[in-house]
Amino acid sequence: MENGNRIGSLSITPTVGRQTPQNDFGTVFARTAQEVVRTGAGVVASLVPGGPAVSAAVSSISRVVSTAATARGASAMPLPGGAGGAGSATGTVGTSGQGExxxxxxxxxxxxxxxxxxxxxxxxxxxxxxxxSRAHNAISNIMKVRHDTAKAAINNIR
Incomplete structure (x- = not known):
């Protein structure tokens, strides 16, 4: 006795190699931190009165983050100060002086x-x-009710 709900033939696809690059969280985080530091350097330098000192501090942070990103990409060892390059970057800012x-x-x-x-x-x-959106919905609902009422009246006349 044959059941019509059975799956006919199965096709099995052989395993293929990974097509997308494997990105570890630490590597992506370090790259992102590096980009944030790089793009934020100009903004911070323009907002703060001590521009040259801040620029020097931000460039040293950028160097630390880029070094951390390179180290993270080269090996799977955790970076000092926690995940990513953020822990080591805060130590560099601390040495730049209290005023900055x-x-x-x-x-x-x-x-x-x-x-x-x-x-x-x-x-x-x-x-x-x-x-x-609420006003549109209210008007739409009112128009629908009026249309349905008119349609019902026309059908009643027939």
Missing amino acids: QWDLLAAQKEMQAEGMKMNLAYMDLQNDMQKE
Whole structure:
């Protein structure tokens, strides 16, 4: 007795090698940290009054992060100071002087304040979009009810 729900023939695909590159978290994290430091150097240097000192500190951080990224890519050994290059980078900033640290802290606070302003603007935009969506849905529902009522009246006349 044959059941019609059976799977006919099976095709088995042989195992193939990996087609996408294997990216370890630590390597990707170190590369990302390196890019953040590289792109953030100009922004921080322009915001802080002691530009040359901050630029020197940021470039030394960049060197530490790039060295960490190279070391991480070359071996699977964990970096000193924790995962990624962030732990070793903070030690470099600590040696640049107390005044620069306060300048960096002030710049960070300014950037956080700017980020909060942007978040508030984004939330306002979201609220406006939600109001518009609710108004559209209400009008759409009213028009649907009117259409259904007119359609029912026409069908009743027939």
